[in-house]
Amino acid sequence: MALSPEQEHPRKAFGWAARDSSGVLSPFKFSRRETGANDVRFKVLYCGVCHSDIHMVKNDWGMSTYPIVPGHELVGVVTEVGCKVKKFQVGDKVGVGCMVDSDRTCDNCVHDLENYCPRMIQTYSSKNYDGTMTYGGYSNHMVTDEHFIVRIPDNLPLDNAAPLLCAGITTYSPLRYYGLDKPGMHLGVSGLGGLGHVAVKFAKALGLRVTVISTSPNKKKAAIEHLGADAFLLSTDQDQMQAAMSTMDGILDTVPAVRPLEPLINLLKTNGKVVRVGIVAQPLDLPVFPLLLGRKMVAGSAIGGMKETQEMIDFAAEHNITADIVLIPIDYLNTAIERVVKKDVQFRFVIDIENTLKSEC
Numbered sequence: 001m002a003l004s005p006e007q008e009h010p011r012k013a014f015g016w017a018a019r020d021s022s023g024v025l026s027p028f029k030f031s032r033r034e035t036g037a038n039d040v041r042f043k044v045l046y047c048g049v050c051h052s053d054i055h056m057v058k059n060d061w062g063m064s065t066y067p068i069v070p071g072h073e074l075v076g077v078v079t080e081v082g083c084k085v086k087k088f089q090v091g092d093k094v095g096v097g098c099m100v101d102s103d104r105t106c107d108n109c110v111h112d113l114e115n116y117c118p119r120m121i122q123t124y125s126s127k128n129y130d131g132t133m134t135y136g137g138y139s140n141h142m143v144t145d146e147h148f149i150v151r152i153p154d155n156l157p158l159d160n161a162a163p164l165l166c167a168g169i170t171t172y173s174p175l176r177y178y179g180l181d182k183p184g185m186h187l188g189v190s191g192l193g194g195l196g197h198v199a200v201k202f203a204k205a206l207g208l209r210v211t212v213i214s215t216s217p218n219k220k221k222a223a224i225e226h227l228g229a230d231a232f233l234l235s236t237d238q239d240q241m242q243a244a245m246s247t248m249d250g251i252l253d254t255v256p257a258v259r260p261l262e263p264l265i266n267l268l269k270t271n272g273k274v275v276r277v278g279i280v281a282q283p284l285d286l287p288v289f290p291l292l293l294g295r296k297m298v299a300g301s302a303i304g305g306m307k308e309t310q311e312m313i314d315f316a317a318e319h320n321i322t323a324d325i326v327l328i329p330i331d332y333l334n335t336a337i338e339r340v341v342k343k344d345v346q347f348r349f350v351i352d353i354e355n356t357l358k359s360e361c
Contacts, residue, residue, distance in 0.1 A: 015139030048073030074137025183207030
């Protein structure tokens with residue numbers, strides 16, 4: 001007979017969970033494993049609210065297992081380390097992103113691409129190798145192998161750094177891998193939400209010329225005056241789109257929605273790349289002629305390996321890159337989720353776990 005989430009492991013834990021596809025979250029008691037020899041346990045202080053969390057609690061992608069404690073942008077302070085841990089000690093500032101384990105032996109893992117490991121274990125709504133479920137960062141503490149822990153440099157405020165563990169690495173990794181990181185290149189950032197605003201910051205720090213592409217004219221001021229983008233392109237204005245044709249070396253498409261790719265492809269120079277990082281469950285219509293006639297590419301990317309994630313955080317610290325956040329108490333969470341769906345946040349909600357998550361008696 002299967003044990004309840006509260007009985008699976010020795011360490012009691014508390015968080016907020018969704019029990020079904022309504023996506024409504026409420027207080028939830030569960031448990032975490034003891035601190036193993038290679039494990040790091042930390043007190044969760046803050047956790048970002050990613051759009052993926054919303055898709056998962058509502059089972060939009062058909063892969064959710066309930067109950068779900070979401071959260072894969074969690075940061076805090078180390079409280080325990082196992083006897084074989086070498087990289088961390090009690091008191092260190094750390095975080096966990098979208099994964100908590102992998103097989104460590106496949107070709108991807110050997111090449112620091114744990115995020116593409118076929119047996120990668122996600123931070124929540126995923127099965128550990130022992131068959132128990134993983135629970136994420138909308139909770140009071142976390143434990144995982146030190147390999148999947150990220151060190152947060154002291155000059156990064158923890159609350160503003162939390163979203164970098166998903167939004168940050170999701171946009172940083174494709175810039176590096178696809179060579180869209182050379183000073184003077186022209187990058188389009190499609191969508192100015194949680195992912196897009198961080199993408200603009202990384203691209204500017206790399207010396208790129210950045211154009212924000214959006215359907216919302218009211219985002220122009222934030223794009224240029226606040227985030228430092230060089231230009232703003234209203235994608236519903238055909239004259240603007242026509243004028244910008246064949247001007248961009250690459251585009252990061254951060255929008256989690258199905259829409260035509262051809263307007264973005266037409267903005268690319270010869271050999272240009274549209275890199276999709278916004279997730280959708282439905283297939284996209286891919287026009288072939290615009291690709292062939294310009295030797296253009298439509299590609300994808302999903303987070304990054306642990307080595308690259310630490311590199312991203314260190315780069316962010318060096319260039320003072322953080323996410324723009326709205327800090328919320330956990331009892332505001334369901335309202336925050338409704339606001340994210342309505343695109344009513346600039347740019348990321350972050351839960352104040354330390355001060356507002358109170359365990360029930």
